[in-house]
Amino acid sequence: MNNFVLHTPTRILFGKGQIAHLAAEIPADSKVLITFGGGSVKKNGVMDQVYSALQGFDVQEFGGIEPNPSFETLMKAVEVVKSENITFLLAVGGGSVLDGTKFIAAAAFYPQDPWHILQTGGAEIEQALPVGSVLTLPATGSESNRSAVITRRATHDKQAFRSNHVFPRFAVLDPVYTYSLPPHQIANGVVDAFIHTIEQYLTYPVDARVQDRFAEGLLLTLIEEGPKALADPENYDVRANVMWSATMALNGLIGAGVPQDWATHMLGHELTALHGLDHAQTLAIVLPSLMNIKRDTKREKLLQYAARIWGLHDGSDDQRIDGAIAATRSFFEQMGVPTRFSDYQLDGSSIPQLLSKLEEKGLTALGERQDITLEVSRQIYLDAR
Template identity: 40%
Template sequence: MENFTFHVSTDIRFGKDRLDELPEVLESFGKRVLLVYGGGSIKKMGLYDQVMARLKANNNQVFELSGVEPNPRVETVRRGVEICRDENIDVLLAVGGGSTIDCAKVVAAATLYEGDAWDLVLQRRTFKGPALPLVTILTLAATGTEMNSGAVISNLSTNQKLGVGSPSMLPKVSFLDPQNTYSVNAYQTAAGSADIFSHLIENYFKRTEGTDVQDAVSEGLMRTVIKNCPIALKEPQNYEARANLMWASSLALNGLTGNGKTGSWSCHPIEHELSAFYDITHGVGLAILTPRWMDYALSDETVDTFAQFAWNVWNVEERVPMLAARIGIQKTYDYFKDCGIPMTLPEVGINEEKFDIMAKQAVEHNKIKTMAYVPMDVEDVKEILEACLTESSFV
């Protein structure tokens, strides 16, 4: 286990009907609130009205940044910064999924930053500046952003989708009411679950030895997703399934499963290129890539970890490690497919046309060439992308 710091001070208010706590929470930061949300689904589900009623009763001055995109764009961040500065905002309230919260995080930091918002994003994880306080109300179990300090912002003019983060961007308080995910449709529920699963996979497959705690937590959360996503797909209003997916999303990426392990992620850097060029659903891109990446990464050198994954996560009975590993990969693929996720790139409108540039950028924008579980150069990324063109079988 490597040295690590774990400092996650977000105050999680988990459970049913806790919005009455919102005014008191906001009160500690100030009266002037920037409400950040996406395309209006929070209006359809009634959450917007519930929030506004409480803010009005509390005499908050509310300003709005709406229309945050599924892959939030730097232009939207800039729009938010302008409002925060013009209206002297005290606290941001993001109501939505990962995109909305990510956008709000960068607005919160960029408001207090002298340069342009994209310059801030380009500092990635080295950014150390302050940020306005952020409170979130989560409506999608997926990215884990509600309990961590990272955000991902897209710049379509440069075809870049990059992660950025600093402790100041950690939400102060996050409201996690599983009922707010009842209206998430099957496609987004599956994509969100794939995102959670992918975070666990990315942290699980690392070269650091002696990380039983992290790995056991990862395995447990993967089993939780495997069990509960199909229930939520079948019964969208099953509270326990939605609750377990939601809490798993937060714990999958708050440091519990990754801190103490080193190395870069593998599938996310590639998926970010897919989203940057084609604006596809992040979790779907990850689901398509993950089994093909696994197939690429499996070797005599890595077979022990893949076999452990097969045994501990998928309860594979086969005891020969290489065979067990292959069954584990197949089960991962089949699982995503059974959840209704399109499992080839052509199904989401992507062909080989931009594989070269995407593979090149995946390597350039990240450290997968030197720091990944199995290091990948441009040709390796291309090979993985090509494997995503058709249906696959791994056993």
């Protein structure tokens, strides 16, 4: 097992009706800015519940944070924070709203152009507004971690940052809030959480048995519950299991003390930036090909994955690996998330552009062994057509 530091300070309020305890989580004299996305939280009644829970607080709103939240939009919220002397940010939405709100929290105090936060990965953040959240879409784990991904529309740049200062103070996770999500968002969320888990699991063994089994527990749960979440949208326990899996997949726990990959995310980000595909769609395209191209260096964990997740015990090593890749692809497709460039009307002609972007950012040695060079990335993209 590798050394690690693990810090998971976000208080989790999980379950039906937990919104009732919202006010107790926010300092009494706060000036609260509620941040949200396209407005579905106003239609489905979540925002009414938030307002009702926040009676007595000075509350303002900032809506319109888009999927893959943009620097341009978020900087408008920073202006509101400054002009209105906001002291607490409450994100009501999914991972994009959360990520965007973390950026607002850090940018509000940043002594220079906040784009610098993204250029430096957040390393120079020294303070941030406190953030809390009411989660409506289980997927990214952003509700209890210190990371965020922001896109600059002008240049198609998608950049991550992380800082201890932007850990959400609390997260209200009510599975009922997910009932009204469109099926494709639930599907994307399940695929996203699945691949977050894979990024921290499917590398090489370091005899970290707890971490491996926790990761496997999340994968098995998502495989069992994902299709049910689509078929039976108001099944509380199914939604609860999906929601809790998504949070556990990216709060630091399963990745503590083990190698991590994240190349699927890096290659996927460029597909979103260039073609506007959903985050989860890009991951579903890249992962099966990455498993295939990297089957030699990931062999031991691929075989463990084949056995423990897909029950594949017969045949040669390569047959079992092929079986696990096919099963993974078929799971994503069962969730309604296609896994080939061609499924999205892409023919691969943009691969040189995708590679240029990776090169421009210095992403030329990706993966747990830093051996995914531009040439390997090309093979992965080509294999995914």
